[in-house]
Amino acid sequence: MDMREKKISGEVIFNGKVVKLEKDKVLCPNGNESIREIVRHPGGAAILAITDKEEVILERQFRYSYDEVIYEIPAGKLEKGEDPYYAALREFEEETGNKTEKLESLGVTYPTCGYSSEIIYLYLAKDFVKTATHFDDDEVIELEYISLDDVIKMIEDGRIKDAKTIVAIMRYLIKYKNI
Amino acid sequence: MDMREKKISGEVIFNGKVVKLEKDKVLCPNGNESIREIVRHPGGAAILAITDKEEVILERQFRYSYDEVIYEIPAGKLEKGEDPYYAALREFEEETGNKTEKLESLGVTYPTCGYSSEIIYLYLAKDFVKTATHFDDDEVIELEYISLDDVIKMIEDGRIKDAKTIVAIMRYLIKYKNI
Secondary structure (H helix, E strand, O other), X not given: OOOOOEEEEEEEEEEXXXXXXXXXXXXXXXXXXXXXXXXXXXXEEEEEEEOOXXXXXXXXXXXOOOOEEEEEOOEEEOOOOOOHHHXXXXXXXXXXXXXXXXXXEEEEEEOOOOOEOOOEEEEEEOOOEEOOOOOOOOXXXXXXXXXXXXXXXXXXXXXXXXXXXXXXXXXXXXXXXXX | OOOOXXXXXXXXXXXXXXXXXXXXXXXXXXXXXXXXXXXXXXXXXEEEEEOOOOEEEEEEEEEOOOOEEEEEOOEEEOOOXXXXXXHHHHHHHHHHOXXXXXXXXXXXXXXXXXXXXXXXXXXXXXXXXXXXXXXXXXXXXEEXXXXXXXXXXXXXXXXXXXXXXXXXXXHHHHHHOOO
């Protein structure tokens, strides 16, 4: 069965700095019509960095949308047309003050299938050397190095809620810890 | 250090069926001003259902925002003011045709900390009985029962990309499989 929805008409509601909002009328495969409100987002790159002592680099950052300081792995929005691999290299150095020559892919994740086109490209960094952080004007980030065992506890008890962070850890555990 | 960003002014750009878009000017803790484009979303409830044979109920659904049929656990948007627990009970029965008396919490996940307020409440269903599906007018969903081992393989090889699905599986594995 063709499950695809076909666009009948559409309008751009807003074209902002981060998100573009579109409202489309679609034809569903069951013959019904519906409205889809879609956030178009350039996508992001996120980096799970694990040290020689098996510590994970986590960021604490205030997130305005949740009105809360949350734990996340380093990540950044893609510039228009940017290769996510190079975005990940850049964000990793800017936000953690560590430089790596090589990242390993941990695949992609779709955070919000109901209403956004955002794709997050996940990477693993294992060998890196200290350089210096370089934050954007509106970024205030604190870094913590936390053991992988404690990170798993923090996922369990809910101190870590961020989806991309948990997906990256999960892919790492499947690949390297044989779960 | 107080990491909070303070709202200076704000406007509502769009108030739709699913998303509300706001654009706020904020004062960052480092003294800089910035613009935050925020999607206000009512939140969702998602259910990891595991059968006696340790199969996971997955849905295949076309997602317009990604232009792709993707695998997800059953989930739905909260109605205004709705308790996520009851939303989960309802969505589970409507979308999978199974009824349960009791759900166990698997915590919450934040899918999109950069630009959305959406919180997804995760639940585990283990005992359920067959009833009948009842889809919304614009929902076309195919159900598959897949062994937990295969689900883990599908997370590894990227056939499963949906973040809430992977977070729910991760919390289940930590709690019940002692990883």
